Amino acid sequence: MHPDKITEMTIKAAMDVHTALGPGLLEAVYENCLAYELRSNDLAVQQQVSLPVTYKQVRLELGYRLDLLVNEIVVVEIKAIEALTSVHKAQLLSYLRLSGKPVGLLINFNVVHLRDGIKRVVNGLDESKSSASIASSAFDFPKQTAQGRIEGLHRAREADEPVEL
Numbered sequence: 001m002h003p004d005k006i007t008e009m010t011i012k013a014a015m016d017v018h019t020a021l022g023p024g025l026l027e028a029v030y031e032n033c034l035a036y037e038l039r040s041n042d043l044a045v046q047q048q049v050s051l052p053v054t055y056k057q058v059r060l061e062l063g064y065r066l067d068l069l070v071n072e073i074v075v076v077e078i079k080a081i082e083a084l085t086s087v088h089k090a091q092l093l094s095y096l097r098l099s100g101k102p103v104g105l106l107i108n109f110n111v112v113h114l115r116d117g118i119k120r121v122v123n124g125l126d127e128s129k130s131s132a133s134i135a136s137s138a139f140d141f142p143k144q145t146a147q148g149r150i151e152g153l154h155r156a157r158e159a160d161e162p163v164e165l
Contacts, residue, residue, distance in 0.1 A: 001071055001073075003073050003074060003102055003103045006043065006070050006071050006073055006074045007074055007103060007105055007120060009038070009041055009043060010034075010038060010043075010070055010074060010076060010105055011105065011118060013034055013037040013038050013041060014034055014037075014105075014107050014109075014114060014118070015114050015115075016037055017030060017033045017034050017037055017109070018030075018109055018114040020033075021033065021109075023080075023109060023110045023111055023112065024080075024110065025080060025109070026080060027067075027078050027079065027080045027109075030078050030080060030107075030109045031047065031067050031068065031078050032047075034068065034076070034078065034107075035047050035068060038068070038070060043070055043071055044070070044071050044072065045068055045069070045070055046066075046068070046069040047067070047068055048065045048066070048067065049065060049066040049068075049069045050064070050065060051064040051065060051066055051095060051098055051099055052064075052098075053098060064095070064098070066095055066099065069099075069101070073101060073102065073103070074101070074103055074104065074105065075092065075095055075096055075099060075101050075103070075104035075105070076104065076105045076107060077091065077092045077095065077104060077105070077106050077107070078107055078109065079106065079107065079108040079109070079110070079117075080108065080109050080110045081108060081110055082110065083108070084106060084108050084117065084119060088106055088108075088119075089106060089119060089121055092104045092106045092119075092121045093121050093123065096121065096122075096123035097123055100123075101123065102122065102123055102124065103120065103121070103122050103123070104120075104121045104122075104123070105118065105119070105120055105121075106118070106119040106120075106121060
């Protein structure tokens with residue numbers, strides 16, 4: 001399944017969870033409910049996936065964990081905080097780089113409208129081969145051409161910064 005379809009299904013499931021529970025609960029509650037919702041939509045979901053760091057060809061288990069890994073492709077980092085910051089986006093981008101996964105969703109459930117708490121981050125995904133970004137069209141993220149997204153990815157990689165689409 002294409003990453004765009006997985007992120008679309010994940011965002012819909014997150015919205016269903018947020019509609020049912022609202023803001024104000026612990027991350028673990030949202031994680032478990034979202035995992036349940038995704039599984040009920042026939043997606044493969046792993047929770048709290050260990051993420052080792054390889055340094056100079058030495059594998060180090062340092063306690064990093066992916067909140068959710070959907071269909072072995074999409075990393076989902078769940079938050080229940082006042083506001084997302086650039087540090088949270090950088091954390092997700094680091095997880096994507098360490099895991100080699102192409103795309104991740106940063107979802108903050110502690111907002112009135114969940115669309116305000118969702119960020120999509122890519123790690124070298126060839127956006128020219130993807131359909132129009134689900135997050136861009138559905139959640140008022142900046143709309144760009146495929147070429148603009150690719151150029152933005154290249155600039156971000158050079159600057160070692162997370163990318164929002």
